[in-house]
Amino acid sequence: MLSRVAERLYWTARYLERAENTSRLVRVFSNLMLDLPRGVGVNWRQLVDISGAPEQFDSSYRSSGERNVIKFMLSDPDNSGSLITCLSMARENMRTTRDLVPSEGWEHVNELYLYAKKKLAGKNLARDRYELLSDIVMRCQQITGLLAGTMSHGAAYQFVRVGRNLERADMTTRLIDVGSATIIGPGIEQERLENRLWTYVLRSLSAHQMYRQYVRRRVLPNQVLAFLLQDTDFPRAVAHTLGEIASCFNNGLPHNDEPLRAVLRLQRLIAEANINELHAEGLHDFIDNLQLELGKLHQLISASWFSLELDTAV
């Protein structure tokens, strides 16, 4: 299989997953802003920080009010992480690999992009936002299901899976960072607020119900953390996504040693984390480190399969 094709499939999956996750994030953050009292340290600016592109935001916008932040996150074509950019990139990558993907895959991605483009340019975006974001989440899920159900699970599909899971791990860690970045002092009232915040984090990942089945008690910050980091069954928990990635690597991808070692390292890091201590302090640094490791994993994937040098002749 050609490296270019593998790379484009990987990025198709990453961008689709990122589009879905950005939609989830904005949807849940909008709700959070409506529900939390002022002065608890949650503001629109944080959404920009979570997205990982504060410098880019500051270079194009003067204030970080709702309007600007939403525009930046959803419809700004200059923001490489905005919803519309993700969908357009997914479409471009899919278009150039469509011989390998069931034709409905391309058609759905194309329609999704056209739909989002039209809606985001619409006059009633503020009113329709919730509906639009829910639609995007649903349609991305549809595409993921379509590929899982109609594409042969050979090497091409493994790259789709790797892309999706790596992007998912990235977003879950970012969302955990929302919790960690919100400094809430001691006291019963504060504790209640913090619990509400973590509930939102769970909801944004559609994880609330699964968490309740898993923990069988009310939302407690350290339990949520353990669930989102260490649970191997919930599809958006970091441990699960890493397991998926490792299984892709072992599923017929050649010379996989280095990327596989990086996943094992990440898995160990997660498994050995002391959640109670982390919750008390150091969570942000821990997440930062995780993200760095995920970035390294991407580089190893790229070096092993996408960007070849002359000395790798077989």
Added chain:
Amino acid sequence: MEIDWKNYEPGEFYDEMISTPGNPRLASRAVANYLQKLSSKQLGRRQNAADLAITEMGVTFTVYSEGENIDRTWPFDIIPRIIPQQEWSHIEEGLTQRMTALNMFIHDLYNEQNIIKDGIVPEKLIAGSKSFLPQCIGASPRYDTWAHICGSDLVRDSDGIIYVLEDNLRVPSGVSYMIENRGITKRVFPELFRKHRIQPVDDYPSHLFDMLASLSPRPLDYPEIVVMTPGIYNSAYFEHSFLAQQMGVELVEGCDMIVSDDDCVYMKTIDGLQRVDVIYRRVNDEFLDPEAFQSDSMLGVSGLMRAWRAGNVALANAPGAGVADDKVVYTYVPAIIKYYLDQDPIIPNVPSYRCDDKEQRDYVLANMASLVVKPANESGGYGMLVGPHSTAAERKKFASLVKRNPRNYIAQPTLKLSTAPTICGQHVEPRHLDLRPFILQSDRTYVTAGGLTRVALRKGSLVVNSSQGGGSKDTWIVDTRGK
């Protein structure tokens, strides 16, 4: 739209199916009678079934406009164009003869140039040719064959004779439509295939594969063959991807390959670099190799010409093969056949006037209104003057173009292209058409059974190109012996 052949009027043109109103030709008789029995509703239903099949099969050509890529379906007419087997065998022989001579000609031009020394073609013909590549001088591709895949355009004039209108030796396209058209007709008229002995066309990809494999520089059971495309925005991308899939080989772009210090070509795969033996390239000469052609092409591979000259990779068609696809060279093809094979051409050329000859030029300038004037090096019907359909201003402009650069122009009488019945809205009317068979040549020659029939859907129009309102028909080679 019920069909009654008595009301079908081919006029002064040769019609492929109906000789005179009410009288179908022998090979077409069964189909004509069958169509006449269909009710208007049934006929409409068949056409709808064909349109649906085309959409479902995703048969498209690409039009790039306004920054958006549009895949258009190519109009398809369900009434097949039928050629009797006996006539086709003759054409097949003629095409084989023509390709053999042209390949000898190209090889000679890049090596000894005997044909020039013997005074058959003038030296200035080569000196003035844009398609003669100095980078190819002295090269010796396997079997001395340069043009491996050719799509010659054949037309029939009102005298019933089939002529070669041009030879496409660069990157001819359309063969995928030929195959898909057959698939559609089989879905639409399955009963006709039971009754007729129609030669199949879907074995083309396997012949293409075998031909490409025979070019491999390494004696391997499974040489690494690839189809090289300029990419998704090329109008023939559908065909590139179709052929790669049908042959089971990789569809690559220039950026997927590199030439290493050993002058071998490698493609970048997830398993590492993999040596490539044969490249069926659908990229034009000038974009193949930025190193050899001093271009800033992003479509090519640096060093590709080096690897080809070293004999480490086969390119089909070989670079420089386009030199024989020049309209002025075309006028010499009968002499070329005579020179190399000592035979008379089996399929005639359309009579042509060379504008670099004073006497012929004067004739062209005096008779522009009845002639077709063509530039030597364009394809797709561009830059051409169709005399009878031209304005005085256009003729004046062309006269000055011809005078300024006579080497670059030829002229031909305006042909009365043959017609075939075509469904046009609620009626069946004659429409003009041509035929593009595909010829594969290496140590052996293979000619497709029939080819791609292109039809000008606008009434009276002679332009069959897909980009200019053309459509296509399935082409049947039918055995009529014993009828």
